[in-house]
Amino acid sequence: MELIQKLKHQAYLIRRSVIEMLAEAGSGHLGGSLGLADIFTVLYFNEMRHNSKSPEWIERDRLILSIGHVAPVLYATLAYAGYFEKEELLTLRKLGSRLQGHPGKDKGLPGIEISSGSLGQGLSIAAGLALGLKLDKINARVFCICGDGELQEGSVWEAAMSGAHYKLDNLICIVDRNKVQIDGKTSDVMEIEPLALKWASFGWQVFHTDGNNISELLKTFKEVNSVLSKPKVVIANTAMGKGVKSIENDYKWHGKAPDKEQAEKFLKELENEYSII
Amino acid sequence: MSTVSYRNLIPTRQGFHNGIKIIAGKNRNIVGIGSDITVSVGMDGIANDFPQRFFSLGIAEQNAVTFAAGLALTGKIPFVASYATFIVMRALDQIRVSVCYNNLPVKIGGAHAGISVGPDGATHQALEDISALRALPNMVILSPADASQTEKAVIAAVEQYNGPVYIRYGREAMPDFTDIQEPFIIGKSQVLREGKDCVIYATGHLVWEALMAYDILKQQNIICTVVNIYSIKPIDVETIIETAKVCKCAVTAEEHQIIGGLGSAVTEVLSTNFPVPVEMVGINNCFGESGKPLELMHKYKIDRYAIVESVKKSLKRKI
Numbered sequence: 001m002e003l004i005q006k007l008k009h010q011a012y013l014i015r016r017s018v019i020e021m022l023a024e025a026g027s028g029h030l031g032g033s034l035g036l037a038d039i040f041t042v043l044y045f046n047e048m049r050h051n052s053k054s055p056e057w058i059e060r061d062r063l064i065l066s067i068g069h070v071a072p073v074l075y076a077t078l079a080y081a082g083y084f085e086k087e088e089l090l091t092l093r094k095l096g097s098r099l100q101g102h103p104g105k106d107k108g109l110p111g112i113e114i115s116s117g118s119l120g121q122g123l124s125i126a127a128g129l130a131l132g133l134k135l136d137k138i139n140a141r142v143f144c145i146c147g148d149g150e151l152q153e154g155s156v157w158e159a160a161m162s163g164a165h166y167k168l169d170n171l172i173c174i175v176d177r178n179k180v181q182i183d184g185k186t187s188d189v190m191e192i193e194p195l196a197l198k199w200a201s202f203g204w205q206v207f208h209t210d211g212n213n214i215s216e217l218l219k220t221f222k223e224v225n226s227v228l229s230k231p232k233v234v235i236a237n238t239a240m241g242k243g244v245k246s247i248e249n250d251y252k253w254h255g256k257a258p259d260k261e262q263a264e265k266f267l268k269e270l271e272n273e274y275s276i277i
Numbered sequence: 278m279s280t281v282s283y284r285n286l287i288p289t290r291q292g293f294h295n296g297i298k299i300i301a302g303k304n305r306n307i308v309g310i311g312s313d314i315t316v317s318v319g320m321d322g323i324a325n326d327f328p329q330r331f332f333s334l335g336i337a338e339q340n341a342v343t344f345a346a347g348l349a350l351t352g353k354i355p356f357v358a359s360y361a362t363f364i365v366m367r368a369l370d371q372i373r374v375s376v377c378y379n380n381l382p383v384k385i386g387g388a389h390a391g392i393s394v395g396p397d398g399a400t401h402q403a404l405e406d407i408s409a410l411r412a413l414p415n416m417v418i419l420s421p422a423d424a425s426q427t428e429k430a431v432i433a434a435v436e437q438y439n440g441p442v443y444i445r446y447g448r449e450a451m452p453d454f455t456d457i458q459e460p461f462i463i464g465k466s467q468v469l470r471e472g473k474d475c476v477i478y479a480t481g482h483l484v485w486e487a488l489m490a491y492d493i494l495k496q497q498n499i500i501c502t503v504v505n506i507y508s509i510k511p512i513d514v515e516t517i518i519e520t521a522k523v524c525k526c527a528v529t530a531e532e533h534q535i536i537g538g539l540g541s542a543v544t545e546v547l548s549t550n551f552p553v554p555v556e557m558v559g560i561n562n563c564f565g566e567s568g569k570p571l572e573l574m575h576k577y578k579i580d581r582y583a584i585v586e587s588v589k590k591s592l593k594r595k596i
Binding site (some may be wrong): 020062064104105106113114115116117118120121124125126128129130131132133135136138154155158160162163166 | 308324334335337339340342343344345346348349350351352353355371372373374375378379380535
């Protein structure tokens, strides 16, 4: 119980930072970043083996962010996990910053495994990385965060095929199933259902979870770890904009940043939301 | 009277096969990625001898390139090869973002380059690969002249540069003639003939044709310099300028579109350093077709006769 409260509070802090960063930057993707805060919290503050003081530690679990546009939630999480000072978060998207609009590994921000931003590539990288770790007999896992709209990219399914072919049980794909993308509802833009059947038929073990529920997430990852000899996918239902009631599930906030005034309002909404909890 | 001889006729893909076999034997971090056409592109050089380091990924070039980038994150040096047109054009965004932006040592083999692929026709004749890749930061582009040099290019790709490399090679058996002793250095070139009338910068299969053109022109008392530009990026700026200063007119020759290829690369150097008239031998903004390799090279004006003609044109414009 104490753990859950601690993680909830952490997710709250990450959400605060995301709103503040985007308001300061004046652009960026708010909705998806807020929706993923709980998943990132559970991964970095409970599930993953990593060491912020030694970001290149060879046995660390890796996180490949395939949807580079939600970089703010990754940056905020890394800062709270101790990879760099939180003050740096406010340099997001500014000239000379290590916090690029989409992650740029060449900028040298600790904790960034890969540059990403062009959709449909992360799962292939994660699969290659997972195989490389197995070849080296390194007992580390690779978590890959994909968007649900991203699954419309054909190359994702090439990667899915290869993950199952090489029985990469150290590969865990987390699908951010918020059901919206820039043009609107995913089911209107291009239907991806039946999603679980798709993954299962590609040879993956499928898990469903509430991606905005900390205790559900903890339970799900426990189950994930018990499955051997095949890659795993967690279809995590999330709400875009989670934590800020007035924008929850509103696709218009997919690729938008709040202005200073909106940010104040959103931060208040967020406080209210968490005081209820 | 020919001034040049060759050892035998071998396709450059055989050189790729030999090179990867040698380097995989020397370096345990080398891994191979298969794209179904393993033997055809020479990847059997690793698949046969080091099967535990060879991974088939099927007909899926986008995944093959990006999967290779993932393997590179664990310190592996992956080779991924397919027909040049598919591995480069299908997976271009993957090469740009996952390989080049991350500056990972993924070594890409582009087989069946050029129109000399022959009867398979336009879809399989890579004529735009250099142009597409040349603009990508961190990318090194090697275009060796024969099988022996392709073998060296593969080894150099690993030993001389810890980043993305593209190696372009062909299908048809061609003369194997380059000096076995001469080192292959990324960023350098080879001056194969020295003359004062006109300089011919050639790459890939067209290097041999340039030497044949040299012989024809010599009969007519036109003595050319012939430079083998086997490293297209980085390019040997120094040698290009030096030879242009001596000859004061030039011809470029490649089995590739003129737009964006060797012709563009050489003129970028010359126009900003020592402008001289340049005539360009290459594919002139069109697709290829089925036919025998030599027939096609003749029809599309990328053989020795086309080079001879271009040298004469260039000489008329000489400064």
